[in-house]
Amino acid sequence: GQNIDQPTEMTATEGAIVQINCTYQTSGFNGLFWYQQHAGEAPTFLSYNVLDGLEEKGRFSSFLSRSKGYSYLLLKELQMKDSASYLCAVTDSNYQLIWGAGTKLIIKP
Amino acid sequence: GAVVSQHPSRVICKSGTSVKIECRSLDFQATTMFWYRQFPKQSLMLMATSNEGSKATYEQGVEKDKFLINHASLTLSTLTVTSAHPEDSSFYICSAREGDSRETQYFGPGTRLLVL
Numbered sequence: 001g002q003n004i005d006q007p008t009e010m011t012a013t014e015g016a017i018v019q020i021n022c023t024y025q026t027s028g029f030n031g032l033f034w035y036q037q038h039a040g041e042a043p044t045f046l047s048y049n050v051l052d053g054l055e056e057k058g059r060f061s062s063f064l065s066r067s068k069g070y071s072y073l074l075l076k077e078l079q080m081k082d083s084a085s086y087l088c089a090v091t092d093s094n095y096q097l098i099w100g101a102g103t104k105l106i107i108k109p
Numbered sequence: 110g111a112v113v114s115q116h117p118s119r120v121i122c123k124s125g126t127s128v129k130i131e132c133r134s135l136d137f138q139a140t141t142m143f144w145y146r147q148f149p150k151q152s153l154m155l156m157a158t159s160n161e162g163s164k165a166t167y168e169q170g171v172e173k174d175k176f177l178i179n180h181a182s183l184t185l186s187t188l189t190v191t192s193a194h195p196e197d198s199s200f201y202i203c204s205a206r207e208g209d210s211r212e213t214q215y216f217g218p219g220t221r222l223l224v225l
Contacts, residue, residue: 033213042115042202042216043153087153097214101152 004100020073028093035087083107115217132203138183139205147200193224
């Protein structure tokens with residue numbers, strides 16, 4: 001079956017760095033997305049990785065290793081507004097988007 | 110990024126009535142639109158995928174006669190919840206994609222439906 005694993009919840013301190021991991025087992029791979037979802041709101045796009053390596057975008061970076069079926073989202077200089085759920089999603093060989101359950105990130109002052 | 114709007118943002122209706130939710134891509138042509146449902150503290154659940162001009166593809170367990178989807182143009186898709194019941198109360202979110210599956214899905218702000 002197809003499976004995407006990410007931690008259910010993480011806690012970090014304002015100003016610090018946090019890494020949210022995502023591992024996947026899917027039938028084929030055609031890209032991995034990270035989305036941010038604040039409570040009660042729809043998801044917003046953060047990043048897309050299809051090749052191995054690190055993609056940096058401001059305070060957020062996303063890393064992919066296709067051979068390991070692994071990605072992480074790195075958030076630097078954490079702000080209180082970064083408290084949200086972070087969703088990992090993978091496009092499989094049928095070009096279906098498979099969603100992880102999301103990681104709830106709690107930022108403490 | 111691309112902008113997707115959804116209307117209404119919130120709706121309360123009586124059991125047995127029908128509710129229509131609109132999803133529009135404002136600055137791009139959406140070849141494909143997706144409809145999701147999300148219950149509190151749960152992940153997104155894909156309900157159906159619709160391509161402009163053709164019938165929607167529903168996920169297993171989603172009743173096509175209850176959740177009517179129309180994707181009449183490249184910028185508009187509608188979801189109609191027919192004969193709504195309290196168990197249909199949920200957060201309904203649409204997303205739109207411009208090209209093929211390598212393109213990013215952009216989400217609308219969501220519609221919160223409460224059926225009394």
